[in-house]
Amino acid sequence: MTWARKVLSIDRRIIFLLVAAGVALPLLRPVNLPITVTPRVQAAFDAIDALPAGSKVLLSMDYEPDIMAELFPMSVAVLRHCFRKHLQVIAMTLYPAGTGLGERALRTAAKAEGAVLNKDYAWLGYKSGFQVVMIGIGENLRGMYPVDFYGTPLDSIPVTRGVNAYRQMAMVINLSGSSATDYWIQFAQGRFHAPLVVGCTAVMATDYYPYLSSKQILGLVGGMKGAAEYERLIDTVGDARRGMDAQSLVHLIVALLVILGNVALFVARRAGEDLGGRPAGSMTR
Amino acid sequence: MLRSEAVDQTLDTRWFDPARLNILIGVLLFTAFLVVNIFRARAKSDLYVRPIAGLKALDEAIGRATEMGRSVLYVPGLSDMSEVGTFAAITILYRLAQRIAEMGCDLDVPCYDPVVMTVLDGAVRDAYSKVGRPDAFRPGCVHYVSAQQMAYVAAVNGTMLRDRPAANVYMGSFYAESLLLAETGATTGAIQIAGTDKVTQLPFFVCACDYTLLGEELFAASAYLGREPVQLATVIAQDWAKAVAAIAVTAALLLASLGHPTLASWLRAA
Amino acid sequence: MIETWIAAFLTLCVFSFLYRENPFYRFAEHLFVGSAAGYLLAVQWHNVLIPNVWTPLTRGGDLVVLIPLALGLMMLARIWSKGAGIARWSIAFYVGVYSGVAIPGYMQAQIFAQLADAAKPWPPGAAGVNAALVFIGLITVLAYFFFSLPHRGIHGVGARIGIYFLMVAFGASFGYTVMARVSLLISRVQFLLRDWLHLLPS
Amino acid sequence: MRRGPLLVTFLSGAAVAALFFIPHHQAQAVNNKLLEWTLVVYAFALILGSMSLWNSHARKLNARAEGWPFSLVTLVSLVGITALGIWKGVGEGSPVGRIYNTVNSPLASTMFALLAFVIASAAFRAFRARSVEATLLLITAIVMMIGRVSIGPLISPHLPGVTEWLLDVPNLAAKRAIAVGVGLGAVSTALKIILGIERSYLGRS
Numbered sequence: 005m006t007w008a009r010k011v012l013s014i015d016r017r018i019i020f021l022l023v024a025a026g027v028a029l030p031l032l033r034p035v036n037l038p039i040t041v042t043p044r045v046q047a048a049f050d051a052i053d054a055l056p057a058g059s060k061v062l063l064s065m066d067y068e069p070d071i072m073a074e075l076f077p078m079s080v081a082v083l084r085h086c087f088r089k090h091l092q093v094i095a096m097t098l099y100p101a102g103t104g105l106g107e108r109a110l111r112t113a114a115k116a117e118g119a120v121l122n123k124d125y126a127w128l129g130y131k132s133g134f135q136v137v138m139i140g141i142g143e144n145l146r147g148m149y150p151v152d153f154y155g156t157p158l159d160s161i162p163v164t165r166g167v168n169a170y171r172q173m174a175m176v177i178n179l180s181g182s183s184a185t186d187y188w189i190q191f192a193q194g195r196f197h198a199p200l201v202v203g204c205t206a207v208m209a210t211d212y213y214p215y216l217s218s219k220q221i222l223g224l225v226g227g228m229k230g231a232a233e234y235e236r237l238i239d240t241v242g243d244a245r246r247g248m249d250a251q252s253l254v255h256l257i258v259a260l261l262v263i264l265g266n267v268a269l270f271v272a273r274r275a276g277e278d279l280g281g282r283p284a285g286s287m288t289r
Numbered sequence: 290m291l292r293s294e295a296v297d298q299t300l301d302t303r304w305f306d307p308a309r310l311n312i313l314i315g316v317l318l319f320t321a322f323l324v325v326n327i328f329r330a331r332a333k334s335d336l337y338v339r340p341i342a343g344l345k346a347l348d349e350a351i352g353r354a355t356e357m358g359r360s361v362l363y364v365p366g367l368s369d370m371s372e373v374g375t376f377a378a379i380t381i382l383y384r385l386a387q388r389i390a391e392m393g394c395d396l397d398v399p400c401y402d403p404v405v406m407t408v409l410d411g412a413v414r415d416a417y418s419k420v421g422r423p424d425a426f427r428p429g430c431v432h433y434v435s436a437q438q439m440a441y442v443a444a445v446n447g448t449m450l451r452d453r454p455a456a457n458v459y460m461g462s463f464y465a466e467s468l469l470l471a472e473t474g475a476t477t478g479a480i481q482i483a484g485t486d487k488v489t490q491l492p493f494f495v496c497a498c499d500y501t502l503l504g505e506e507l508f509a510a511s512a513y514l515g516r517e518p519v520q521l522a523t524v525i526a527q528d529w530a531k532a533v534a535a536i537a538v539t540a541a542l543l544l545a546s547l548g549h550p551t552l553a554s555w556l557r558a559a
Numbered sequence: 560m561i562e563t564w565i566a567a568f569l570t571l572c573v574f575s576f577l578y579r580e581n582p583f584y585r586f587a588e589h590l591f592v593g594s595a596a597g598y599l600l601a602v603q604w605h606n607v608l609i610p611n612v613w614t615p616l617t618r619g620g621d622l623v624v625l626i627p628l629a630l631g632l633m634m635l636a637r638i639w640s641k642g643a644g645i646a647r648w649s650i651a652f653y654v655g656v657y658s659g660v661a662i663p664g665y666m667q668a669q670i671f672a673q674l675a676d677a678a679k680p681w682p683p684g685a686a687g688v689n690a691a692l693v694f695i696g697l698i699t700v701l702a703y704f705f706f707s708l709p710h711r712g713i714h715g716v717g718a719r720i721g722i723y724f725l726m727v728a729f730g731a732s733f734g735y736t737v738m739a740r741v742s743l744l745i746s747r748v749q750f751l752l753r754d755w756l757h758l759l760p761s
Numbered sequence: 762m763r764r765g766p767l768l769v770t771f772l773s774g775a776a777v778a779a780l781f782f783i784p785h786h787q788a789q790a791v792n793n794k795l796l797e798w799t800l801v802v803y804a805f806a807l808i809l810g811s812m813s814l815w816n817s818h819a820r821k822l823n824a825r826a827e828g829w830p831f832s833l834v835t836l837v838s839l840v841g842i843t844a845l846g847i848w849k850g851v852g853e854g855s856p857v858g859r860i861y862n863t864v865n866s867p868l869a870s871t872m873f874a875l876l877a878f879v880i881a882s883a884a885f886r887a888f889r890a891r892s893v894e895a896t897l898l899l900i901t902a903i904v905m906m907i908g909r910v911s912i913g914p915l916i917s918p919h920l921p922g923v924t925e926w927l928l929d930v931p932n933l934a935a936k937r938a939i940a941v942g943v944g945l946g947a948v949s950t951a952l953k954i955i956l957g958i959e960r961s962y963l964g965r966s
Binding site: 300370403404407504530 | 814
């Protein structure tokens, strides 16, 4: 058996160990590699930065704890930016398990920037039904949320007084890990023409480039990397930036594994070995 | 309902939004394509739709499951009835269940969305009745697992490893679970056939499954499997719409470049 | 404190799946399925059934809510196999509404808006070349997904180019997906190392 | 027999589609009502689903099938959390909220984290440059993985620019075509349903 054959038949658990080490070591011994800001994150930052102080911004944090790794640091960074610019944030979530996270993100950012509940931001909490809520806010926010998360009527909250639909808001920001983003594009932006900025998980990010080009969305923050870039733009260090060394190392490992797998296959084929097993992975099949 | 005094009370009283005329025309034109092609299909039954690799494999998979005395696992995607992929999943399962009923192997359909479960249960029952084997239907073969994504994956992964179905079929809208399911399935040695309109997940299905239907092929497959004229007609209507879209874009682009942006801005207005 | 330990235990139960299927994983799996279903039910109770049915009915005497309530109860008729016919009415309504929402939604945001953007005149210079490539990509990928003609002749060439564009897009998605999954793992490891074992500064 | 439900689908679907073009506030209020009703239907469907879950595990338990104690875990947690949640609420700070944070949330995030391992092993095992197409996919993926993170510019200063171009040009083109195609597919399916051509969701025969 050649080395190539041996490499190809390696136990997958060895690869698992490699990945685990690739994540753990940089967390324990960080080297703080530099982070460059990409144009789409910059665009998101600029769009928010350009809003005049006092503008109302609707922020929907549509995610649950399972993917908070990517979206929670992003929420905190975006909120801190909003508070610094003295924008008035109306925050909500479309996931029941998102209420705890949303509240925590608001508190963290408010504490860091000295923002005050109801004066600088309102927390509306959860309401079920994606399309239902988005279309509802186009017409009557109070129909969806008569009171905020804490039971206060919206008219008693300075931030929401006089705001009842997208047309009274300067921007909608959606941070999501699901098809909620598609619906925000279809309804808040398409149907009601609200300017929209999107933050999403990295998986989804590539799908939204057509909407950036058509200006249906003004900026895109993708995944933990995007969040790290945003943290850099507002000059803070959060969990996203702390994770970036590990991110780099594991990417390198995966890329090398792909290359190694292919080289080994090539060599084994050259040596005329029968590789047996289940063939996998060509597009034509 | 509570309404604030301070809020802008200018309520809209128009009965038509003229800015949306283009969308209305688009919808009507497409409806016309659909109707015309249905009549065409009824008139002559040999409309061409290109064959889709992977569909034949479904029969193969059922055959193998029957031989081995094991079941076929059908995962209908993790979405609800507002997603097209789910409808394709329903139609495909309806066909597949007929074959399965004929061949007499076991079928297992774990569901993510309770409404989809209800619908699939009806479809599978009907499929068994249609081929004259209502008695072979096993109540509970279509069952709800969880509307929480990862709980669903955990359970289905467990099922795959314990029950070792001979074939795993994934059809519909898939998200992060695609690779976890397909990889686990691959380790059990089952034949795996996937199809999804969620393009992000395609690389993973392609890499872990034996056959994969790419994107829209999923919709076409549900038409192709039935070979019903009406279903084929919709595939062709979609093709017409694509052709019109391509022509419209090209024309709008040319005209705009020559200084006549009317068509381009007509497309834009919403 | 105890909660962190439970969370850490369950985290390890799931990670043990990487070694192989085992009773710990199986326990975690079954617990997860049950508690997720229970949680969702309770959420629906508090966020839908109470505010959208019970409160309007008992407080406001809003009899219109009897309609969705009836539709919902008809759904439950499915429990008996004879009730399938009754449940069908609720499904019909549900599916009808979402189909109705989908038609203009997709037409507007995914078709017209995208076509309008594709019809923008090309700027001069490198940006123009890119715009031209995007245009070619759009047309050729559409050609690949054209089912009623065989992939031959000019259409075949177009579809061929289209699939190359598709592959690059899939590659980009793949790269980004790796990024996403690694981020999630980083966060889990941060939890284990920081919140549980206190090996990292908090 | 199915004519009634088909009519319901037609009426509700056509009404909601038409309401998109009618900005009148009363029309929009009707629109919102119809949408709200679907939430109630879904809630009941979820009850039905949970009964299905109950049945399938209760069956295993009664039959003392292999692994029945695990089914008991599911049944107990299902009933326990439902009851506790209805009784004490599900918000942050409620008992169920705490259980969610200690049980569901680590379980869900760890399931997601498994993906990082699985993706690495799948990449090694199955990502093969077998054809021109597969090679293109591979190369793009590798460039993307390296070029989008901090080590990218250290390896080559041009990498971030290349990734940006890949995303902005070929990726955009393909995703746009897919958006249009899937959009048409969605519209066509929805139309077929409203017009009563697609009936699979009602069961056929």
